[in-house]
Amino acid sequence: MSGETRDGRIVIVGASLAGLRAAETLREEGFEGELTLVGDEAHPPYDRPPLSKQVLLGRAGAGQCGLPARRELNATWKLGVAATGLDPLGKNVLLADGEHLPFDRLLIATGTRARPWPNPQEGALEGVFTVRTSDDSARLAAALDAGPRRVLVIGAGFTGSEVASACRERGLEVTVAERGRAPLIGALGGTVGDWATKLQRAHGVDLRCGVTVTALKGTDGRLTGAELSDGSRIEADVAVVCLGAVRNTEWLADSGLAAGPRGVACDAGCRVFTMYGIVTDDVFVAGDVARFPHPLFEYQLIALEHWGNAVAQAEVAAHNMISPGPRRRPHLAVPTFWSSQFGLNIKSVGVPTFSDQVVLAQGTPGDRRLVAVYGYRGRITAAVTVNRAKWLEHYQRLIESAAPFPPGPGAADHLADSEPVPSDVPDPRVLTHGPTVALTGHLPDRRLTLIRPAG
């Protein structure tokens, strides 16, 4: 490594998983300069997945989810201070306390926050919660401890479904209101969503699909219930708003960078684009807030709110921040995520929404274990396992090598009569004659893109 890249000042804005892992990687790979981490929360970095699972079940306290420090960082921490602006020419980050923080290279890792209830007065009622931060989760866990008569979960994505699962496990009555026709439909499509519908109902969830919550009602500042678009009314003393995430990019509004509601756009090496689509070389991005091109998904800019992506992208970004051009690596990790709900472990590899068909490749629907494989235009693009996570690596290989869909027969637990059906997700935007793309190599420095022209 040249001295030029090893020294200087690096500022990381965002002190959660991506920020921490980037900082560790910088030191691991020999960065000896000044390192500063800025975080708007007062807590040191912590792990978020347990906040909607073990913490709500009372198995772990919200304060016990700190991320382990894997090495000495020798960094300056500015916690409890939000970044409010960026001066790319003067190379300063502006902080809420008025400080100007100079940098030579910057990593943006500000992540997302919970989308709040659209009506602020209703959202401020006592008993209305979101789940994103450690403090959120601690408050919700305390409210569940108090034994509410009914919990209303608004939105049946992964977070909403996990909250509903925790409530049922605690023996609480729970109503889930979902605008789509099934839970998890946004991430996994309607076919797998129908399976999730049965799962939730079998566990005693009062699941209402195809409806929206039109108003939250309260008396004396306390939530009493909600009105639904179908005219019905739910009595509930706790409501959990699970309407997805908002990307934390407002502080970059005047920075001239390609930052907006969909995230901060970057190249495959995590370098941020300006609003004119020109790549910078001193501003990098990683984690939930990043939008990056992925060759397996036709170079569409994708943004992933996944733990594994935050780690992998942070490592690539950090490596590239202190490496000369030819030694830089692309971020080509195949997306993965997991969820645990209703006693099941659900894991995914690839992008299930990037599909037109889905097939049950292993297991049976009634069983507590199955593998669903997604395809798009005849190649495998994703797989979802239920209690069968150990098979994912096989399907990841098939995704990486653009293997034909549906996968061939032969699995010991493959049902002979299993046929592909529509995956029932919105058609991904596509090129008319797209090339077939595969990833090569198994080590980070050997991962390259191989393009085979369409025949």
Place this chain on the structure above:
Amino acid sequence: MSSETLFRRITDYAHRADPYPLYAELREHGVARQEDGKYLVGTYNEITALLHDPRISSDVRNRTEPDPDLQPVEGLPPAFIGRDDPEHDRLRRLAMRPFGPPHSPGRIDTLLDDIARIAGQLADGLRDKERIDLVEDFAFPLPVTVICDLLGVPAEDIPQVHTWADTVVSGLDFAPGEDPGPRRRAAHEARMAMGLYLGGLAEKRRGRPTDDMLSALANDEGPDGRLTQEELMVTAVLLLIAGHETTVNLITNGMLTLLRNPEALERLRKEPELMPRAVEELLRYEPPVQFLPQRTPLADVEVGGVTIPKGVPLVLVLASGNRDPLRFADPDRFDPARRDNVHFGFGSGVHSCFGAPLARLETQIALTTLINCLDGPRLLEDPPVYRNSPVLRGPRHLPIGQTGR
């Protein structure tokens, strides 16, 4: 020599002390078809692909031609190691419930003090000895005491259990030229006797649980129900044997490797925090399970440019994949600080080693204890005399001398 004879040469006892040149030859040939129709695979990426491929069966009943060496015991179903999903998954899940997270997260942790105490007692017995047999005096009694304790086998029955286990394991041996009939029959009888014994222990604890795995297997009920008495018998036999032989070899191979690499030994003495990584390197460098002999493709499977036909015997040579230079830099060097060490020491995929967390802990404690208690240890025989098995490969005895004694 022809690549068609590789399996014969690998299993030949003459190569037991150092099979690694043969593995290098295997990697040169990629996927190697043998004279008897077996297919051998010894390269890292191809082994990974096959270990994760749902079309590769672990149930030898899927062989087109039955293999007399790998017949299940009559009257008993195969254990989960020799079955495929969904039955494999159900049985393994039931066996895992009392062993690890999420249902028994503390099981291994609570053994830590016991393992350290047993290792310390065994080490005390070595202090004044001029000549130690590491296998008999340490590497064998430690894991056997631990696994019996974990399962709930009373201490006074351990010698009997050991005799059975030895007979079962010798039934797995490949000994070309010899009539395997009597050995195999003896192994079957020992397996049955052990199953009845362990089943009987579990039966006594039904409704009267003590704090051990047999009690939990007999009493606990989860979403997958409970093991039948027959399933419980074969599962308990599997756990006992697997927790027996492999860890003995891992500890013995570990000490052998450290004594052959004095600079590594010295480094671990000075930096004990390196031990977890050194054990991972050991699992790569001298894995206790050298190859998996009982896989079978359920369809024609293409790997490394070769189509392996449905129903043929497929042998995955894990120890060879662990030395693949395309995956590991300088693979024949033992580097206790090696990073990015995703080895096949515990296999990979759905059948990856059930007891890995226990084996890791035992070996870390065992080697740390030995390094601290032995006084100027040196090998008295190198190479030592090996056990017969080319699969569960390890020294039968490992004589070690101490300076000044």
